[in-house]
Structures are given as C-alpha cells and as structure tokens.
Amino acid sequence: MTSSMSIASILTVLFCSFFHQLPSALAFAVHHRLSKSSALDQTTPITTLAAAVTQDSEVILETLKKKLDGKSVSPEEIISALDASDTLLSHLDQLENPYTNDQLHQAVVSLDIDAVDTMLASGLQMDEVTTNAAFWTVVQSINNAEENNLPLEANVTKMIHHVFEADHQHLLTRGKQTTNVTCMMPDDNIGIEGAARKMNYVFDDGDHKNLPLTEGRRCEGGHCCDKCSRNIFPTFATDAESNLETFPDLKSLTFNDLEKVPNETILQFVRLVERVRRTIAHEYGLPLRTILPLQAYSRKYVAGTTQKGGGGGEGDFVTLHTDEATHAGYHYSCVLYLSTQGIDFEGGNFVFNDPEEKMEVNREEANLEEYVDDIDDKLLEMLKNGELPEDDIVIGGYDDDTGIPLEEEIRRAGRKLTPFSPERGAAVIFSSGWENMHEVEKITSGVRYAVPCFFTTCPVPEAAYEQMVVGKPKTDEDIADDWLHLLLAHRNETPTESVGRVKELLMKWHFLCSPLSEH
Numbered sequence: 001m002t003s004s005m006s007i008a009s010i011l012t013v014l015f016c017s018f019f020h021q022l023p024s025a026l027a028f029a030v031h032h033r034l035s036k037s038s039a040l041d042q043t044t045p046i047t048t049l050a051a052a053v054t055q056d057s058e059v060i061l062e063t064l065k066k067k068l069d070g071k072s073v074s075p076e077e078i079i080s081a082l083d084a085s086d087t088l089l090s091h092l093d094q095l096e097n098p099y100t101n102d103q104l105h106q107a108v109v110s111l112d113i114d115a116v117d118t119m120l121a122s123g124l125q126m127d128e129v130t131t132n133a134a135f136w137t138v139v140q141s142i143n144n145a146e147e148n149n150l151p152l153e154a155n156v157t158k159m160i161h162h163v164f165e166a167d168h169q170h171l172l173t174r175g176k177q178t179t180n181v182t183c184m185m186p187d188d189n190i191g192i193e194g195a196a197r198k199m200n201y202v203f204d205d206g207d208h209k210n211l212p213l214t215e216g217r218r219c220e221g222g223h224c225c226d227k228c229s230r231n232i233f234p235t236f237a238t239d240a241e242s243n244l245e246t247f248p249d250l251k252s253l254t255f256n257d258l259e260k261v262p263n264e265t266i267l268q269f270v271r272l273v274e275r276v277r278r279t280i281a282h283e284y285g286l287p288l289r290t291i292l293p294l295q296a297y298s299r300k301y302v303a304g305t306t307q308k309g310g311g312g313g314e315g316d317f318v319t320l321h322t323d324e325a326t327h328a329g330y331h332y333s334c335v336l337y338l339s340t341q342g343i344d345f346e347g348g349n350f351v352f353n354d355p356e357e358k359m360e361v362n363r364e365e366a367n368l369e370e371y372v373d374d375i376d377d378k379l380l381e382m383l384k385n386g387e388l389p390e391d392d393i394v395i396g397g398y399d400d401d402t403g404i405p406l407e408e409e410i411r412r413a414g415r416k417l418t419p420f421s422p423e424r425g426a427a428v429i430f431s432s433g434w435e436n437m438h439e440v441e442k443i444t445s446g447v448r449y450a451v452p453c454f455f456t457t458c459p460v461p462e463a464a465y466e467q468m469v470v471g472k473p474k475t476d477e478d479i480a481d482d483w484l485h486l487l488l489a490h491r492n493e494t495p496t497e498s499v500g501r502v503k504e505l506l507m508k509w510h511f512l513c514s515p516l517s518e519h
C-alpha cells in the first residue's frame, strides 16, 4: 500500500519533471495557498510546509535524475526517495487542509473572526468543545461590553451565528425518532357549529377529539410543507446546556422580562430556540428565513396546582388540544424538557392522542367493545342505557383489574395514546395541525420545567419593518445593535415597552440569528 502510493507519486513527480518546472510549480501552488489565507498571522506552519515540500521534491528529483542518466542508485538513496515521496504526499495533503482543530479553537477563543471564517470556509468544522468555547467567549465579550458601556462588536454576533450553525450540525449526528403522520385539519363543511366547537376545545377535550377532520394542512396565511410528523430528539440539548444550576433563570424565562436575567442565560435560551428553528427548517425542507418563533418561554408545572385558563401559568396537566387551534399562526411546535420524569417529578407524560384505527364502521359499537374487557358489567349496562353513573362512582370508581379510574378508561376509549416520558435535554418537535392532538398528563408529584415554543411560517409584512425605529439590519454592526437592544435588554421596561420590544425581536429573529449573507 505505502510502496504503491510512493510509486504513484514518483510517477507523478516524474511526469511533472519532464517540464523541468516542478519546484517552481510547487512553489507557485504554495504561494497561492498562502495568499488565500493571508488572514492568518505569519507564524502559521504553511511556510514550514512549503519548505518541506521543496525539500521532499529535491530528494526525489535527484534520485530520479541519477536513474534517468543511467547512473547507479544505492538502496539507501532509493529508500530515502521513497520516504520523501511519502512525506511529500502528506505535506501536499496538509496544504489542501492547512488548518488544525487546535488553530480553529485558538481563533475562536480570541474572537478572531476572519481567521475563523477562513478556517470554516476551508472545510474545517467546530467540534462540540470548540462550539462551547465559542459560546462562553461570546458571553464574556457581552459582559465586557455591558460593564464598560461599549457597543457590542460585530465579531460577537458573527461568532454567535457560527455557534448556531455548528449546533445544528451536531444535532444531525445525534439520535432522532421520526413518525410520519397524515396532515389533518377541521372539516370545512361543519360551518358555524364547527367554529363553536373549536372555541370550546380547551374546556372540553371530548369535543376536541370528536372534531370532524379531513386530510390536509391548514397552515393559515403561511407556507408549511405537505409533510406532517412527530420527532423525538432524546439529546436535543446536552447535560451542560440544560443544567439548571448553570442557568437557574432557564426555569422561568420569558422574553418580556429580561431585566435580571444573566447574559449567558439569555444567550443559551436563544441558542436552544434557534436550534429548534433550524431543525424545523431541516425536517420540513423549508427555507430558514420563512420560519419565525411566535412564542417561546419556559414553564413550570407543579403537582397539585390547577392550570389557569388555556395558556400560561403553572398547572399540573394540560388538557387535550391542537396547537394550531390555539393560535392559527402556530405551524410548528416544540417542547424541550428541562427535568426528568422519575427523578424530578412523577407523572406528566406528553401524550399524542389519536383516533384508534378501526375496522368497524360503527364507531359507537367499537367504543363500547373497547370497554367490555375492562369495565364492570353493571357500569357497562348503565352506559349502554345512556345513564351516567353517579359522580362519586365515576370519580371514586376504579377498574378492578387495572386500578385505572373509570374517567381515565373513558378518556382512552377509542383512542390510541402515544406517551413520551420527559427527560432533561429531550425535545419533541412536530407539525402543529390536528394530526398532532396532544395533552399532558397530571403530574402526581414534584415539579417539571419545560420550554414550549411555537413557530409560524406567516411572512412579516414589509410595512412592519418600515414602522420600526430601526428597520432590518443592513450591516454586521446593525445586527450587533439589535442583539444589544432587543435581547440583552437589561433595563426596567414598562409593559408596553416590553411588548413592543418582543414583537420586534420575533419579527427580526431571522436577521438576528443568521449572517447577512442569508438574510
């Protein structure tokens, strides 16, 4: 193997040497590479490499010349020519890939953005260690800027963009379970009655699950794709990223109140939300710029508390619903978990709730068949007669075999439940339509932290940008300014100010989170 490579390279060199120009050709190539990487400082080993290439070539050429002239060549000379051709190959290879991971890491921690750009453009990638180093370098730089009342440097936001891109690449290498589902939407034929049902869904999950549906994607005002699915990422965020000791404020963060939130927590939160956005773009084949967050916050679910209304607030369960029914602009959804079932809390499964696939045409019959094995004959008789058992029987009644409350039996009747047990760092990402009705089961003990976030594909009207005090960013410095004013908002705001800022933040999200070339 080695010797055949050597022979091949000797032949190449021999061929080139007919032009009697090899050393100068190599020197030219080396110079060419050097000039392309002028951003790097003079100590780069490329100059050393260039000298090594020349030296290798000279050894090989000398031996070849002797051989061609019919002179005798000693075994030692042949060996050193073979060795030289081996090292020549590896040196040429290094010229092709002139940078090392160490150099990239070094450039990252010194925020030398030109060098980082050059190295990434040469095909090098930031590994997880370097990406995290970039993150903390950025945090430090933000803290510095704030402390000294300086504007944020463009280097900083450019580096943030590299972190986002690297994060996405890393996620692609981690596990994922995808289930394709047929997109569903409410049947248009149901008119006012259907609209009324839609309004009521939060208070009556029975009605919501009986909503007449038809195949297709509603995606009102937006640009979704035809594909609908559920994706589970067991390691969407690493242990370090979801660590609530490092980022205590991740427990209850909203963009509306950032005054006291440490800079690193804001950045980590944006990093996770942006990772979701890029995952959605990738998963559903949509251009990144067409996806914007509409809502993202972290939420606390506490055993023994009641949910207040449909959204927000603490609570210990979430009733059956469809995200796109909650808000017509929600087109893609995610829940990212910051605590683990069985460690931090009990219960609290995330459950996809689908109609059971049935052979029977008669749905009522099928539902009753379902009960037969599990429910008391006496109760079944009452149900068949249309009598509802007395409240205390239902509430207190448990099935003898399974110990499952009767209420729960009814919830499950005719439905296929697909539960997911939350673990810290895991995420569920799915299309927000009626194909993905879901609920969160009661938490029986402990506290669960999670980050729900919802994305829209509805375009922002150009007029909205024109009305802003500062419109779309046009330079890297503009992007850095937007970060400082819209995100790193360490100031006391009136509710109106904060709402205005968050609205602008969400509309400008893509411009903040991606480089100018992708705007």
Ligand SMILES: *[C@@H]1O[C@H](CO)[C@@H](O)[C@H](O)[C@H]1NC(C)=O
Binding pocket: 110, 111, 112, 113, 114, 115, 153, 155
């Ligand atoms: C920003 O990047 C430029 C170009 O790479 C570099 O010369 C400069 O030192 C960097 N600035 C800081 C503050 O690191």
Ligand SMILES: *[C@@H]1O[C@H](CO)[C@@H](O)[C@H](O)[C@H]1NC(C)=O
Binding pocket: 142, 143, 144, 146, 147, 259, 260, 261, 262, 263, 490
């Ligand atoms: C980061 O954010 C805080 C606000 O929580 C701000 O006061 C501070 O200047 C920033 N820098 C450091 C080093 O905390």
Ligand SMILES: *[C@@H]1O[C@H](CO)[C@@H](O)[C@H](O)[C@H]1NC(C)=O
Binding pocket: 178, 179, 180, 227
């Ligand atoms: C889901 O659908 C995509 C095409 O949209 C396909 O590439 C993929 O293999 C499907 N996955 C499964 C598990 O069927």
